[in-house]
Amino acid sequence: MAVVREITFAQALNEALDYEMSKDPKVVVMGEDVGVYGGIYGVTAGLYDKYGPERVIDTPIAESGFVGTGVGAAATGLLRPVVELMFIDFLGVTFDQIYNQAAKMRYMFGGKAKISMVLRTVCGAGFSAAAQHSQSLHAIFAHVPGLKVVMPSTPYDAKGLLISSIEDDDPVIFIEHKALYAVKGEVPEEPYSIPLGEADVKREGKDVTIVATAAMVHKSLEVAENLEKDGISVEVVDPRTIVPLDVDTIINSIKKTGKLVVVDEGYPRCGFATDVAALAVNKAFDSLKAPVKIVTPPATPVPFSPVLESEWIPSTEKIEKAVREIL
Amino acid sequence: MAVVREITFAQALNEALDYEMSKDPKVVVMGEDVGVYGGIYGVTAGLYDKYGPERVIDTPIAESGFVGTGVGAAATGLLRPVVELMFIDFLGVTFDQIYNQAAKMRYMFGGKAKISMVLRTVCGAGFSAAAQHSQSLHAIFAHVPGLKVVMPSTPYDAKGLLISSIEDDDPVIFIEHKALYAVKGEVPEEPYSIPLGEADVKREGKDVTIVATAAMVHKSLEVAENLEKDGISVEVVDPRTIVPLDVDTIINSIKKTGKLVVVDEGYPRCGFATDVAALAVNKAFDSLKAPVKIVTPPATPVPFSPVLESEWIPSTEKIEKAVREIL
Amino acid sequence: MEEISKEMLLWMYEMMVKIREHEERVAELFAQGKIPGFVHLYVGEEAVAVGVMANLRKEDYITSTHRGHGHYVAKGGDIKASMAELFGKKTGSGKGKGGSMHIADLDVGELGANGIVGGGIPHAVGAGLGIKLNGLDNVAVAFFGDGASNQQNFHEGINLASILKLPVVFVCENNQYQISLSYDKQQTIKSVAERGKAYGIPGVSVDGQDVLAVYEVAKEAIERARRGEGPTLIEAKTYRFRGHFEGDPQVYRSKEEVEWWKKNKDPIKLFEEKLLEKGIVTKEELDSIWEKVKKEIEEAIKFAEESPWPSKEEVLEDVFSTPTKGVLVWQW
């Protein structure tokens, strides 16, 4: 019986990329420092040596240009680009190519275009990288119809979801939280895929549902474990993909527990947390036994100083407090 | 006794611009076709002749460049730019200058910068302008902390809110729905200001609260009038500013009626409608007597064909249906 | 001109006429309220699309603009499908979802008009990358306006094509206006072609009203690209005979200026004169081309008029291509 290896989140992603590149010559990787450097977080390490500069393309700082290049290449069907946006915070210099071009082409052309492109990018606070390198902007992508938005929380999910994303014929925004890169977990060596649109109940429980994303899944699990000692049973649902969203799994959990806390590192206004709360009050109103609690950062930019940043990021204390308030 | 004039929404905006330019030489207008052409919707008409090419600047197609120019000019305190982005749909080519620069500078610099800049822009469907010229993207601006977001529905509000916005020391995104430009209403000749962050109850009622924005305010009022014939009393709340949001007025209305329908032309996921729904289930849970209903377009790009577009835009029928479902 | 086959010369003439006739009829249909939305017509600029496209194969790619009908027609796009699209009909190239600003015909390498100025430029670069990595000898041509040459995608796109040495030709249609802003207020240089120097690629300016001149310049650039020698920037000086969009009051230019161009620089008239002068064709041959083209356009209009509207349910279709578990369309 094979023992399943433990590898990091970053290694799991690297395996998915390597597998797809080895399988399909149309898959190319582009972005800043993805080649010789191997990606500033090491996710593309080794690919340049293995697949060469034609398929692992180091680009100048021209995000609109190279994301648009990916879109055009995908539209022709000649390539399946995996484009890296070094930080999600940089979406502002290339956003048009994402939400007006990649996201809308298929619809505008009456279903005749396939934009098989993945935009890999990095989100998250916790490293004193300050206001322009620490954001979690998944809600902006999710707002715009036409994009699939993936946000894994474990190495296992990361590998399976990245394989699915690259094989998907629609534009996928694949968001990696920087605090997760070093997290280790069991990951099979062979390739496998996890369908987009399937949430994962990371922990079953019956008193309250926590819906949490990316790094917040781990904090929520920690809180759930703590609360178990007090006899409180918390269910933790990880949507894994923001679009499509597995509404059934979320609603079923709320119907079971009657209580909902949403934990998300995105900004609070018009964010993913409000999205789930609205879903609950629209689709599970009769089951709800308490106000929906939302745990997000405050509506401020991300501060630099560690003292301020740790106050800004949703903490296990704040999550626990929110759960207790509606028990 | 003076009879109050009726003028259009576009004229009301023009008066506000003219007043501010005449009062404060630091106020300048920049954008594409704002000069000789008077703005493609005529909002800046006459300003070029009155204030000249130095203060009414026709720019090349370089939105990131000229929005950034506005940000820099505001940061020095030497000017108070009113920058026009011809369609809100174009935010993608200049978004970085808005959400990473204008919105965050004050915070990042520890409160030492004042970015007194208004970005005027045009939203809304209904003219077969298709997927890249018909969007309502206010939620994206509202998501990002540091921006004030204004969305008037009447000529009166338009003038008072634009004056407040130009006099405000923070970056303001001022969003004008194209279906409203020709709408007429009573507007005093003298200047006046409406504080940012004050909702307006456009119609009082007791059975159900509709929170609606921009053009949807008018449709909601139409529905309210219709329903009155059946003895149903609808309260219509127009937030007027998305950020800051007048939570008190909204929550008080929900507490009174116990029922909420949110009507918004923005996309459904992570939008302003979910934002208000989440607010309700968090802050007025005990008063809620029914599921919160949301009336928005579907999660698709805006279609071109009039047949499809009129299905896409929230209709009075759909609003009425939503209200009746929770009565 | 001597080296160009009569067949090709007639093809160029026919295409220019087809674009002209297409646009004049669209203007009428728009005025009659049959075509909704924004339309930006290509009248006066026909020689640019045609002179370039005369050098392209079906397998080559182009990216177009808001002023895209001419590119579509000249690249061989199905004009029934595009006409139906302009009307918003179900049989349209985009099933009525796109309209004038989003017409595309992927089957002939037309990667789409674009409502975002400059938005299509990097798509041509992407097509060029695909061509190169697949070892093909096709090319991609990006069309865009003078206004677009001040936009980010011009800069970022051309630089990328230059460093990656991609088979892409950048064709700037300098019609001297960005809506109301004249070219001399957009740039302090005399020709967009000068910007080639910024990217280490050839920059050539050509009279965009002379289809043969455009043809020659494009031929060289396209052959260069096919040989793997990298991109070229072409500026074609041209002029739009109509408003920026239909309904434009055109306060920013004089009637005289417009009339001068129509009288002295009509690309079809100029080409016609040349063809007749050199005795390559007869007036009758040209007339029969006009007749043929008119018939074609009328058939397309008839097709569009008679086509059904899309059904309301279709609004929800064509967002994603792959079936996925979970909610794709939010339904409250």
Added chain:
Amino acid sequence: MEEISKEMLLWMYEMMVKIREHEERVAELFAQGKIPGFVHLYVGEEAVAVGVMANLRKEDYITSTHRGHGHYVAKGGDIKASMAELFGKKTGSGKGKGGSMHIADLDVGELGANGIVGGGIPHAVGAGLGIKLNGLDNVAVAFFGDGASNQQNFHEGINLASILKLPVVFVCENNQYQISLSYDKQQTIKSVAERGKAYGIPGVSVDGQDVLAVYEVAKEAIERARRGEGPTLIEAKTYRFRGHFEGDPQVYRSKEEVEWWKKNKDPIKLFEEKLLEKGIVTKEELDSIWEKVKKEIEEAIKFAEESPWPSKEEVLEDVFSTPTKGVLVWQW
């Protein structure tokens, strides 16, 4: 050199030393874990900031980059405030909210470092517009890297400054790398200065390791701007002696290359040699400058170390400047 006053020469020397000393100490403090986040150091590039800033007044504006400490110091920014900011302390220039990538000192016209490559370029254009419309004779200088010159704001910003004839000088610090991508893989031209041609403005390339050469070139450009003759693009060829950020493994360049630059092209050493050779200063004078600067830096560090942390509540402050009715900060 002869026309430059001794006072100015010593100012230049002192500023270069101050930047060097600042950066070396920051590197140590970062390694010790006292400075969190990302830091991008300016060691090796000192002559660029100093040669330019020697021509500026307090009322002139600059915009800076992620590699911004040198600009801040040379523009006369308060280094106690910036050092405290690097530590994340309450007394920092940004009250601990910004950190290295967002240091600013508006009191001396330093409009801010920037975490977005190219992000600050249009801000300098805006400052130039403000200067011009207010009838002042100040200037604005945008600093940015070679990598930034491929980014949208370079293109859009410079073109705007050119057509509006604004008093802005664009200074490209071509340190030959964009993180790992060498300059020859970013562009097919030999110098960023060639891009001036695309905007009809002068483009000048200068040895960025020679502070006097930078001074002369900047002087001309800045005087030109003050006279209302419009913008100039300067490329200063330079080199960063340390990694892109602290902690960079630098796999993309050889140790030998770095050593060659340190040995042969250290801007401080080169200037020192010149000053001594011409007999303008004595070794003792220079030594005393080092002493003075070291003391200053140590004082700033002491100030930073002893300063209090911000309080947690401060996270909610400084988002907006004007009091407003309604909810500014969402509280669930």
